[in-house]
Amino acid sequence: MNFFLQLFINGISIGFLYGLSAMGFVMIFKSSSVLNFAHGELLALGAFFFLAMLTWVKLPVVVAFLATLAACFILGFIIERFFLRPLIGEPLIYVIMLTVGLASMFKGIMLLFWGGNLQTYPDFLPAFLGIEWHVINIPPVYTAALIIGIMFLILFGLFFKYSSQGIFMRSVADNQKAALSLGVHVQRVFALSWAIAALVAGMSGIVLGIINGINVHDLSAIGLKVFPVVILGGLDSIGGAIIGGLIIGLLETFTGGYISPSLSDVVPYVILVIILMVKPYGLFGLAEIERV
Amino acid sequence: MTDTTILEINNISVVYSDVIQVLKGVSLVVKRKSITSLIGSNGAGKTTTLKAISGLLKPENGRVTDGTISYDGAAIQNHAPEVITRKGIIQVLEGRQPFKYLTVEENLIVGTAVRWREPYKKDLEMVYNYFPAIVRRRKMLAGYCSGGELQMIVMGRALMAHPALLLLDEPSLGLAPMVVREIFEIIKKINAEQGTSIVLVEQNANMALQISDYGYVMENGKVVMEGAARNLVENPDIKEFYLGMGASGVLKSYDDVKSYRRRKRWL
Numbered sequence: 001m002n003f004f005l006q007l008f009i010n011g012i013s014i015g016f017l018y019g020l021s022a023m024g025f026v027m028i029f030k031s032s033s034v035l036n037f038a039h040g041e042l043l044a045l046g047a048f049f050f051l052a053m054l055t056w057v058k059l060p061v062v063v064a065f066l067a068t069l070a071a072c073f074i075l076g077f078i079i080e081r082f083f084l085r086p087l088i089g090e091p092l093i094y095v096i097m098l099t100v101g102l103a104s105m106f107k108g109i110m111l112l113f114w115g116g117n118l119q120t121y122p123d124f125l126p127a128f129l130g131i132e133w134h135v136i137n138i139p140p141v142y143t144a145a146l147i148i149g150i151m152f153l154i155l156f157g158l159f160f161k162y163s164s165q166g167i168f169m170r171s172v173a174d175n176q177k178a179a180l181s182l183g184v185h186v187q188r189v190f191a192l193s194w195a196i197a198a199l200v201a202g203m204s205g206i207v208l209g210i211i212n213g214i215n216v217h218d219l220s221a222i223g224l225k226v227f228p229v230v231i232l233g234g235l236d237s238i239g240g241a242i243i244g245g246l247i248i249g250l251l252e253t254f255t256g257g258y259i260s261p262s263l264s265d266v267v268p269y270v271i272l273v274i275i276l277m278v279k280p281y282g283l284f285g286l287a288e289i290e291r292v
Numbered sequence: 293m294t295d296t297t298i299l300e301i302n303n304i305s306v307v308y309s310d311v312i313q314v315l316k317g318v319s320l321v322v323k324r325k326s327i328t329s330l331i332g333s334n335g336a337g338k339t340t341t342l343k344a345i346s347g348l349l350k351p352e353n354g355r356v357t358d359g360t361i362s363y364d365g366a367a368i369q370n371h372a373p374e375v376i377t378r379k380g381i382i383q384v385l386e387g388r389q390p391f392k393y394l395t396v397e398e399n400l401i402v403g404t405a406v407r408w409r410e411p412y413k414k415d416l417e418m419v420y421n422y423f424p425a426i427v428r429r430r431k432m433l434a435g436y437c438s439g440g441e442l443q444m445i446v447m448g449r450a451l452m453a454h455p456a457l458l459l460l461d462e463p464s465l466g467l468a469p470m471v472v473r474e475i476f477e478i479i480k481k482i483n484a485e486q487g488t489s490i491v492l493v494e495q496n497a498n499m500a501l502q503i504s505d506y507g508y509v510m511e512n513g514k515v516v517m518e519g520a521a522r523n524l525v526e527n528p529d530i531k532e533f534y535l536g537m538g539a540s541g542v543l544k545s546y547d548d549v550k551s552y553r554r555r556k557r558w559l
């Protein structure tokens with residue numbers, strides 16, 4: 001039972017990270033219909049940038065974390081402005097291929113600077129974040145992941161629900177033509193989606209880097225988990241992305257804990273295929289409102 | 293152009309995808325604070341004319357290839373919608389197009405995009421005053437509202453932008469006669485109280501001309517007739533073709549009228 005509880009908490013923490021980065025992916029898709037194949041590389045870039053801030057620039061942890069988030073946010077803007085915007089009006093497949101190209105480019109840059117070996121962050125999380133209770137032993141990083149995950153979720157929830165910019169972003173996802181007719185800067189909304197997506201991906205990259213170590217290939221591969229997550233959650237649902245993330249996170253940790261760690265990467269996909277066979281639009285795909 | 297004129301379209305041609313010519317030399321003038329109707333059969337080019345004004349041709353791969361559109365004395369043809377909306381021209385699209393997954397009030401808030409960061413509480417109140425029917429729907433997803441409510445939402449959200457020139461594309465489409473009357477009364481009221489100049493595209497020519505000052509009739513991408521609205525209502529040709537009446541002025545039998553009822557095309 002205690003083992004179960006421990007796996008459960010680990011799974012939820014990881015699941016939040018998956019869910020949040022999937023949320024970024026879904027945001028880009030909802031506003032501009034672009035599938036971002038460079039999502040995993042954005043995750044890895046965040047992790048490496050944080051490493052550089054810590055070990056090369058030697059910034060204090062909190063400052064390095066905030067600097068990384070800011071850098072990722074700006075990177076998102078730059079990607080939209082310089083790579084995607086020139087392709088506006090071209091067939092969508094070109095834009096998607098462009099993200100595949102970006103992925104290789106980013107990967108190349110990271111390999112150039114950091115090589116392909118596994119690196120680790122210096123140990124900086126305070127021990128009091130860990131939970132030890134009877135046989136339950138939750139390392140600090142999982143607690144930290146949980147806290148950060150929930151914080152981001154609330155922050156973005158409030159942003160999308162109540163801020164004007166958040167409402168404009170949802171309006172573009174909902175009906176782009178109508179948004180244009182009211183003077184919403186659709187281009188700016190695309191850029192903001194990319195910026196937020198990159199920021200959240202970078203954040204997830206850092207935390208996953210603390211858990212698993214930092215390696216270009218591993219982190220990029222984790223980024224690809226957004227696919228099962230968003231397909232499970234329904235490509236067009238932000239809330240679904242979070243729940244999809246939690247499910248995949250839990251499946252993974254339970255498989256790793258009860259069956260075999262080597263299966264933990266496979267089982268989620270197997271279950272994914274089964275779910276898709278039953279519910280092709282994902283568990284939480286938006287039910288189309290057909291009244292209009 | 294005098295300053296009693298807010299919009300002047302001078303002999304424009306519009307082409308979609310570089311090959312499909314839809315407007316062939318359309319000219320029209322909109323007086324400040326007036327209501328101007330644009331009537332004509334399906335495919336005449338009414339919607340295209342509105343889109344040429346609002347800049348919404350662009351995302352559909354359409355372009356004004358000839359002629360000028362001047363608004364407040366400045367040329368605006370082929371400008372981006374982000375720019376044109378900020379000059380005070382807002383188009384209410386044909387077929388309503390709410391943001392289905394946003395609440396009614398959020399739909400209205402999107403209307404403040406052209407003046408983002410300014411307070412809008414007073415404007416919400418103003419809109420709810422014009423459209424009391426949607427007050428109790430405020431927190432509901434727009435996708436679940438009725439056709440009449442949706443028309444109020446999309447007009448209300450346009451009002452949130454404080455337009456100087458409002459382009460309404462078939463507000464009466466598919467609504468019950470009572471609701472149509474209500475909508476037209478509100479249009480008239482907005483025009484009178486806010487001083488908004490309005491271009492009204494309608495199939496319901498009779499109702500439109502009733503509240504308009506001036507009217508244009510389009511056919512095949514051209515303006516074929518224009519005049520003061522009260523003269524157009526009396527014009528025998530208009531009666532025959534657009535008001536569903538014989539030249540004698542009496543309403544024809546239902547079967548005759550039916551041929552003028554619209555069938556919606558999707559392009």
Ligand SMILES: Nc1ncnc2c1ncn2[C@@H]1O[C@H](COP(=O)(O)OP(=O)(O)OP(=O)(O)O)[C@@H](O)[C@H]1O
Pocket residue numbers: 308309312314332333334335336337338339340341352354386557559
């Ligand atoms: N995006 C487009 N690409 C190509 N042709 C178009 C496009 N939009 C409209 N057209 C064509 O332009 C012509 C005029 O269309 P428009 O929508 O302006 O007519 P309308 O007067 O508004 O008709 P309705 O009363 O049916 O709304 C039609 O023949 C239509 O097929």
Ligand SMILES: [Mg+2]
Pocket residue numbers: 338339340386461
């Ligand atoms: Mg039309």
